[in-house]
Amino acid sequence: MPNEDMKVISVMTRKGGAGKTTLTRALISAAMSRGKRCLVFDADPQQALARWATKLKIDDPLFKIEPLTKASELEEKAEEAYENDTADFVFVDTIGAAGAWADDLASESDAIVVPMMLSDDDLEITTDTFNWYVGLRERADDPEALPTFHVLLSNVPAKQSKSELLIEQKALSQFPVMDDYFVHRIQHKDASAEGFIHHIAENRRTGPGHLRVQAARFDEALEEASSILDALTGGS
């Protein structure tokens, strides 16, 4: 039976270093912590996420990662997962650049999420990415079939500077910005060195007292990612 509930989420922006891989990893954690099967395509030629998984020997039946060398391959691969019901979520992490491939990726996605840090560069390039999406809708025969588009303010510091607040205001007035922000947290840095945040939370919980305290921090990071995931998929 096909998995009618399977969702394809592409993390995209034309800007390098905007937080795509970090966000993808957090969203995968959120899905896995609910017992959802994640099929992940690493479409970045640098293979940051795939290399991370290999380096840390991530071994979990809910997680599978493969390279995606051509965006056009996503159609067949996502279709296969859908038909055979082998995944609940498909995540695509991408390269931080523009390209015709983005159109192919969009045609197979249910949601596009664009992380944007609070910098002038990110604001400018997010504008380009948004304009690409607007153009895509104009060109499409059936715009309703296109994925939803969400800008996610990312790596947001607990206390924003004046210039960051200004960029935030501009973003809110220019794009569909998600209510949730992807906050700057050292737990995401730890994830890069140690593993998925829900795995780290579990490890800390069963460790000695001073580590158990840390588990709550990872749980908070996970809850935030979970809320973002819900917003991307319409709460399902």
Ligand SMILES: Nc1ncnc2c1ncn2[C@@H]1O[C@H](COP(=O)(O)OP(=O)(O)OP(=O)(O)O)[C@@H](O)[C@H]1O
């Ligand atoms: N929410 C966050 N909390 C803490 N650090 C973050 C967060 N989001 C991103 N970062 C940091 O920002 C840097 C860039 O993030 P990341 O590698 O995820 O970006 P990217 O868009 O995937 O980059 P590239 O274009 O090179 O693939 C990393 O050092 C990452 O740890």
Ligand SMILES: [Mg+2]
């Ligand atoms: Mg990356």
